[in-house]
Amino acid sequence: MSALSLLVLVVHLGAPPVGAPPPTMEVVVARGESLAEVAVRTLGDASAASELRALNRLPSGEVRAGTRLKLPGAARARAQSALNAVRAAITQRDAGSSAEAHVRLKGAERLFLSARYDEAAKAADAAWALVSDASAPVHFSVSVDSDAGVTEVASHGGMPVRVEGQGTTRSVSPGQKIRVARGRAPPPTPPEPLPAPHPLTPVRAALLRRPPAQGGGLEPVLVKWVAVPGADGYAVEVTSERGGTWTVDAASAQTALPPLPAGRYRWRVWALKGQERGKPGPTRTFTLEEEPLELDVNGATWQ
């Protein structure tokens, strides 16, 4: 065997096989450290303790100091990315069309917590396919300023594009833009604004009649609108044409307005999520009249 062929053989044997998994990372449990604390230290999330337990086939959630624990590899990031993608897609859909996807997502999350990352990614993708409009063309732009060392990515239509850098992946949805500086991970994309709730009832320019309410005004008007996925509350604003504005908070997609005097009103709804207030829905009007008193003359005793 020649020196050249020997060298090639050595190099060949020394190189990792193509497609081989990356070297496994390990961590040693410190004194007094719980599995949840190890999960926070290594994966940034206490709930990842169940993953560590599954990955290392631990009989219980208790670990002794000095125990060497295997850490998940790149498959976890891919699965996490797939889960994030389907969560975002479900948020953008109404509850009715995403029910099955939601069930599949839960299944994918269970697989993830069991450290079955590849299966979790596939399950998440199956859920994602149910709610993503994959048939619409994707349009995005990429601008590179080589002098400034900055790349700007903007999504203009279709399903979100994914921006990868420094081991981090971000999803950029239509209407969103992201700037990536050289040597930096893509920053988080700003949260999408809550969509505007669509009003249902009273219908446009409705004429409503209510009997007088005890304490003044007329009996309350019930207003309804289409629920906004992701919203944790709503704010309803009612304005009288004679002056005066009422704001009512609602936990669900309907609420009773306070007793209002007869008159003409405008109303609209905002979706709320924490401190965030979305765009207002379209303004609707209704006219409120006092219901005529029904006189029961049949039982009268006078003549």
Next chain:
Amino acid sequence: MSLVLALAATAGCKDTPPSTPVAAEPRPAPPPPRAHLQKLRGQVTVKRANGDEWVRATEKMALFASDKVATAEGARVELVFRTGGTVTVGENALVGLAETGALAGQAPTDVTVLQGRVDAVLQRPDRQTLSVDTPEATVRAGREVVFQ
């Protein structure tokens, strides 16, 4: 495989022809183009992967791995990829078609943008993918990217 090649290389010395005639191996077919150009406007030039000169681009010109495309001020051109995506290269831009072999464990990209702006469209993202690489990031579109 490398060992076999190495042995073959050492065995095949110029001064000592092989004792048995070796049949000439059929020349491998040239790789298919990765993309072609269309809708040229203004000054658009192309540098081949194995060339040193920039040549003027022409309509329907085929592009291969590692070719580069440059646009001057006011120029633009569309790159139509065999995989289905279309990338419109704006003015004052420099882009390159990705090399054929991606590193192990890394998904391949279609085009590398070194300077300027590109607008990309993927008509069938349920079946196609399109990846744009830059010095700062990689942008991927299409369904497969979710579980690659």
